[in-house]
Structures are given as structure tokens and as C-alpha cells.
Amino acid sequence: AQSVTQPDIHITVSEGASLELRCNYSYGATPYLFWYVQSPGQGLQLLLKYFSGDTLVQGIKGFEAEFKRSQSSFNLRKPSVHWSDAAEYFCAVARWKDSSYKLIFGSGTRLLVRP
Amino acid sequence: EAGVTQFPSHSVIEKGQTVTLRCDPISGHDNLYWYRRVMGKEIKFLLHFVKESKQDESGMPNNRFLAERTGGTYSTLKVQPAELEDSGVYFCASSQAIPPSGANVLTFGAGSRLTVL
Numbered sequence: 001a002q003s004v005t006q007p008d009i010h011i012t013v014s015e016g017a018s019l020e021l022r023c024n025y026s027y028g029a030t031p032y033l034f035w036y037v038q039s040p041g042q043g044l045q046l047l048l049k050y051f052s053g054d055t056l057v058q059g060i061k062g063f064e065a066e067f068k069r070s071q072s073s074f075n076l077r078k079p080s081v082h083w084s085d086a087a088e089y090f091c092a093v094a095r096w097k098d099s100s101y102k103l104i105f106g107s108g109t110r111l112l113v114r115p
Numbered sequence: 116e117a118g119v120t121q122f123p124s125h126s127v128i129e130k131g132q133t134v135t136l137r138c139d140p141i142s143g144h145d146n147l148y149w150y151r152r153v154m155g156k157e158i159k160f161l162l163h164f165v166k167e168s169k170q171d172e173s174g175m176p177n178n179r180f181l182a183e184r185t186g187g188t189y190s191t192l193k194v195q196p197a198e199l200e201d202s203g204v205y206f207c208a209s210s211q212a213i214p215p216s217g218a219n220v221l222t223f224g225a226g227s228r229l230t231v232l
């Protein structure tokens with residue numbers, strides 16, 4: 001069965017420091033992968049997606065993620081974190097079968113930004 | 116373009132009462148989804164509509180939950196009677212038609228927080 005693991009429940013970084021959020025997936029075929037962010041009081045916003053092609057994908061707000069098939073990972077990175085990046089981040093893999101489509105989410109990583 | 120809209124943003128009810136959550140998808144999106152996040156856990160799929168038809172309702176927890184999508188536009192999710200474990204955030208999402216490749220992007224609403232006391 002498909003699954004997504006985000007091993008870090010909380011991460012704290014200083015403003016201006018680099019960030020890497022880990023995501024590992026389990027999926028039999030080529031996965032379609034997503035990172036979403038939920039800021040306080042907001043809905044889930046798509047940061048970036050990987051469907052095919054270049055394994056390094058660029059997203060909004062200066063985020064990028066790298067798909068590594070050999071490691072079953074899709075880690076999210078940002079070179080310099082801003083205070084406004086404090087939020088909860090969710091990695092997800094798409095599953096579709098017989099016209100049924102769903103996202104399988106990880107449990108999320110809450111990012112705290114230290115001034 | 117208006118996004119996915121959900122009402123109410125927060126609902127507090129007593130155990131045994133009924134609550135109805137509403138979702139207005141992006142205009143023209145045939146696909147509408149409901150997801151739920153129970154306290155601190157992962158976001159889980161509840162069901163998927165294609166227009167007014169339920170394509171997949173395998174994630175619905177039990178028969179206290181009823182989802183409808185009249186006329187293929189907005190959708191409602193009713194919980195009757197509500198139990199304590201139903202507390203959480205209910206997200207709605209919509210998307211355009213799913214291409215054969217499965218490359219599909221869901222746009223989520225802000226969620227409806229349900230608290231059952």
C-alpha cells in the first residue's frame with residue numbers, strides 16, 4: 001500500500017538558515033509527489049509538484065524539492081528561511097485507480113522559525 | 116478566479132447533534148474531494164465526487180457521515196449524530212478532469228474545524 005513518511009514532527013531553524021524537510025514514500029510505480037503548506041488560519045497551499053522529468057523541481061516562495069528514486073525520497077529545501085515560512089508542511093503522493101483519485105499524506109512537519 | 120470555499124470555518128457542537136459542512140469548488144471543476152485531519156494525525160481521504168456521482172467513498176469512516184453533491188456544484192458533508200472522535204479539520208478540494216497519466220493538482224479550501232464536546 002502507498003504511504004508517506006515525514007520523520008520530523010517539529011523542526012526549529014533560525015531565520016536566514018537553510019532548511020530541509022524530509023519525506024519518504026512507498027509506491028510501486030513512478031510516483032506523482034506534492035508538497036503542501038498550511039499556514040496558521042489558512043488552507044493547504046500547493047508549494048510544488050513532481051510528475052516527471054527533471055528531478056529537481058522549483059516551487060513557490062523559494063522552495064525546491066528533489067526526487068530521488070533510489071532513496072524513495074522527495075525532500076523539500078529552502079536556502080534561507082524567512083519568519084513567514086513558519087507553518088506546517090505536508091508531503092503527499094497521488095494514488096489513482098479505476099478513475100478514483102486520492103492523495104496520501106504524511107503526518108506533517110511543523111516548522112518553527114527562531115528570530 | 117475564486118478558490119475553494121468552505122463553510123463554516125469553525126463549528127462547535129454537542130455530542131449527538133448534527134452538523135453540515137459545505138464546500139463550493141472552483142467553478143468548472145468536475146472533481147470534488149473531502150479530506151479530514153483528526154488531531155495531530157495525517158490528512159486522510161474521505162471521498163471523491165465526479166460531478167454529482169460518488170467515484171470513491173472508501174474513506175468515509177461510518178454511516179454517520181453523508182456526503183452529497185447536488186447538481187454537480189457545491190457539496191455538503193453531514194455528520195449525524197456527531198461523536199467526540201469526529202472532531203478535526205475537514206478539508207474540501209477540487210480539480211479539473213483527471214488525465215490518464217494521473218497528473219492532477221488539487222486546490223484545497225481553508226478547511227472547516229469541527230469541535231464535538
